[in-house]
Amino acid sequence: MDRRVIEQKLESLRRCLTRIEAKCPPDAGALAADADVQDIVSLNLTRAVQLAVDIGAHLIAGMEVAPPDTMGQTFDRLAEAGLITGELATRLKKAVGFRNIAIHNYEAIDWAIVHSICRHRLSDFTDYARAVQAALSIRTG
Numbered sequence: 568m569d570r571r572v573i574e575q576k577l578e579s580l581r582r583c584l585t586r587i588e589a590k591c592p593p594d595a596g597a598l599a600a601d602a603d604v605q606d607i608v609s610l611n612l613t614r615a616v617q618l619a620v621d622i623g624a625h626l627i628a629g630m631e632v633a634p635p636d637t638m639g640q641t642f643d644r645l646a647e648a649g650l651i652t653g654e655l656a657t658r659l660k661k662a663v664g665f666r667n668i669a670i671h672n673y674e675a676i677d678w679a680i681v682h683s684i685c686r687h688r689l690s691d692f693t694d695y696a697r698a699v700q701a702a703l704s705i706r707t708g
Contacts, residue, residue: 570703573625577696580618583611584689595682605678608685609669615692616666619659622699626650639663651698658691 590607592598598605616638623641627634632648635641642656642663651659665684668675 569625573622573699573703576618576622576625577699580615580622580692580696583615583618584692586611587615587685587689591682591685595679598682598685599678605676605681608681609676612662612681612684613666613669616659616662619692619695620663622695626699626702637663638666645698650702651695655691655694655698658688659695662688662691 587608590604590611592601592604598608620638620641623645624635627641627644627648630644630648632644635644639660642651642659645651646653646656662684665681
């Protein structure tokens with residue numbers, strides 16, 4: 568596990584979340600009506616999910632657990648190892664589902680759902696980042 572790589576990815580994750588918070592409009596209708604904001608928000612959400620998975624993969628590589636078969640399983644493995652809660656793993660797996668739609672079927676995105684994610688679920692990523700920081704502190708403490 569390369570601590571520096573994980574810390575860089577955590578910083579990138581923070582930047583993505585800051586960008587989403589800054590650009591997501593106050594209501595879902597405004598998001599649905601603005602293609603430029605849609606691009607900014609969806610790109611940064613998909614990046615946030617990918618960064619979370621990448622961070623998890625780095626952590627798992629340094630542990631004695633089975634490697635995940637899917638992106639979502641990354642969070643299951645971290646929960647099994649006690650690094651995150653099962654509840655947080657479930658929420659992050661849902662974020663992977665959003666990422667898959669955004670990447671593979673962009674025209675099917677429901678902007679009201681994206682708006683809800685931006686307003687109510689970004690804390691999942693900050694909770695995850697805190698758990699990762701705690702794990703790093705324990706491993707190097």
